[in-house]
Amino acid sequence: MRHRKKQKKLGRDKAHRRALLANLVGSLLFHEEITTTEAKAKETARFCERVITLAKENSVHHRRNALKFIHDKKVIKKLFDVIGPRYRDREGGYTRVIKLRYRQGDDARVCKVKLV
Numbered sequence: 764m765r766h767r768k769k770q771k772k773l774g775r776d777k778a779h780r781r782a783l784l785a786n787l788v789g790s791l792l793f794h795e796e797i798t799t800t801e802a803k804a805k806e807t808a809r810f811c812e813r814v815i816t817l818a819k820e821n822s823v824h825h826r827r828n829a830l831k832f833i834h835d836k837k838v839i840k841k842l843f844d845v846i847g848p849r850y851r852d853r854e855g856g857y858t859r860v861i862k863l864r865y866r867q868g869d870d871a872r873v874c875k876v877k878l879v
Contacts, residue, residue: 771806784810789838791858792846796877801862804874808858811876815857818847846878 773780787807791797792814799807814832817825821843829839850857861875 771802773802773806785832785834788814789833789835791876791878792833792842793835793838796875798863798873798875800866801860801872801874804860804876807876808860811858811878812855814842815846815850816855818842819851821847 770780773783775783783803784806787797787799787803788811791807791811797807810832814829817829826839826843829842830836833839833842857879859877859879861877863873863875865871866873
């Protein structure tokens with residue numbers, strides 16, 4: 764049973780899942796919208812909310828904590844210079860998940876994740 768387990772496994776082991784989510788969050792922050800499956804979209808939105816909350820205060824400590832998860836310095840620069848100040852007065856809800864269609868090959872639900 765999955766009692767008290769918040770994170771979805773996404774059919775991957777821990778290291779693969781962490782790398783996948785880091786790449787998805789980095790792409791979402793860089794391009795400001797991505798298209799992926801519904802399960803990945805919901806997990807990406809969760810982690811993206813955390814990173815944007817860090818970026819609302821531009822300090823060395825918060826930058827280093829964000830770099831622990833996202834390893835691309837260009838994305839971190841955009842996050843703290845553009846995205847963080849944009850959401851400074853917002854309390855949460857920085858992302859939106861929009862359900863689009865079912866993928867033809869495996870009938871998986873495809874969603875678009877975008878920054879509000």
